[in-house]
Amino acid sequence: MDNSELRQRIVATADELYNSKGIQAVGMDELRTAAGVSLKRLYAEFPSKSSIVMAVLERRHQSWTEGLDATVQQAGTPQERLLAIFDYLAGWFCQDSFRGCGFINSFAELGAISPDVAEYARKHKESFQEYVGQLAKAAGAPAYLAPQLAILAEGAQTTAAIAGTPDAAGQARQAAEVLIDAALVTAQAGSAGSAG
Amino acid sequence: MDNSELRQRIVATADELYNSKGIQAVGMDELRTAAGVSLKRLYAEFPSKSSIVMAVLERRHQSWTEGLDATVQQAGTPQERLLAIFDYLAGWFCQDSFRGCGFINSFAELGAISPDVAEYARKHKESFQEYVGQLAKAAGAPAYLAPQLAILAEGAQTTAAIAGTPDAAGQARQAAEVLIDAALVTAQAGSAGSAG
């Protein structure tokens, strides 16, 4: 087996296990068994558990970014693209494996004792905020809209996870519609006012 | 020392430690030392660590509920009361000890392996949603407003925790203003339409 393929299998298995049970609740032995790898090869690929955790976070970031962008790209207008964020969340929340945002969870679990995990979670959320900022800019919205929508998305994730229902995605989407409309009306009124 | 006073000191110390380092990262010995209690008395008061965790969650729920309500009561109009939620968050986020919502964190850390923790986190969030629902009803807002504001509050908490800045409270407050105004306008238009 190729080393790269082996690494991928380990990280994918770790991702699943960490997501469903929490990082600290999954030992190296359980991961070894689930991935079907000997401890020797596991430690040949990764020097420590924390390096596996970081690899899982990278995988999550890539998976989230690609999945979100794929959904957004399918939307037509800039406004619909902003709302597509919440359609992506809705699909995610309905998956059986959904147990909250992996970055929020890992930050809650390890952020206080692992600066690497805390920093990666921060960067992931920052990159999401920037992404929303680009979509909002393309829609001609003022700068304050993006953080508002990002907060809605974060809140929908934790609400859906803890409540155990996917309702929050739709509720956040409706709130986003109101916020987007209000922001665009303000922007148009502003430009119209300066033009007239 | 009174037993009840001893219990309070243990739970208060555990709350601090669990908040700053995470629950699983704090052992019984560290808690024992910090609280200045012998292991014997500690286990005389609480049968297990998980019972201490549940006591901490109860304490957090009470503290949060009382603090929020105190801030809300200071506001004048029903609309201002709804916005006071975010003023309470703003004050909380600025505290040095703030490290995110304790229920989100405990859910992320233990929810998957402890049904009690998951259930308590769910009930806490549910009670918050009901509280917001009462405030929204008093303001004459339609029923869909409360979940929207609750999602904003949740998102502000995680965003502030991970980003490490209190900005999210103000951003969520401004979004809440827009949502409240829109909801009240709709409600008034609806009642005006039916009346005229």
Add this chain to the structure above:
DNA sequence: CATCGTAGAGAACGTTCGTTCTCAATGCAA
């Protein structure tokens, strides 16, 4: 066939955890 390097299975190591037990010290009643 003999030999050597490699890989898998899992035993073993040191540490840490939650929990229990030991033991000496203390306070109090008679």
Add this chain to the structure above:
DNA sequence: TTGCATTGAGAACGAACGTTCTCTACGATG
């Protein structure tokens, strides 16, 4: 003082963790 119950300090226990080591089996090469 004597005896007894209670307490505090921390040693001790079994389990589980992350990590390393041992040993056996196997396959390639001379």
